[in-house]
Amino acid sequence: MRLERAQQYETVAGRIDAALAAGSLAVDPIEPWDTSITPYSYARMRADEAANRGIPDIFSYYFRCTACNLRFNLLCEVYHGSGGHWIAVPD
Numbered sequence: 705m706r707l708e709r710a711q712q713y714e715t716v717a718g719r720i721d722a723a724l725a726a727g728s729l730a731v732d733p734i735e736p737w738d739t740s741i742t743p744y745s746y747a748r749m750r751a752d753e754a755a756n757r758g759i760p761d762i763f764s765y766y767f768r769c770t771a772c773n774l775r776f777n778l779l780c781e782v783y784h785g786s787g788g789h790w791i792a793v794p795d
């Protein structure tokens with residue numbers, strides 16, 4: 705899905721957090737995040753966000769479904785107005 709507004713990012717991130725906690729989703733062990741644009745892990749980013757320490761202007765994280773191993777990408781560009789996506793991506 706396209707993320708057009710910050711509220712959509714929060715909804716998707718909330719679902720990701722719930723799926724990580726439930727074990728149905730895992731941080732991708734091969735490529736946890738796009739190191740060219742994303743400075744640190746999803747867990748740290750969410751912790752910083754929760755503590756109002758701010759988040760990167762742009763970030764891209766990878767996850768895997770623990771049932772079928774399908775890879776997903778969360779991309780957000782906060783600086784330019786919350787553009788981004790949550791999509792399945794092929795290996």
Ligand SMILES: [Zn+2]
Binds near residue numbers: 769770771772774
């Ligand atoms: Zn799956």
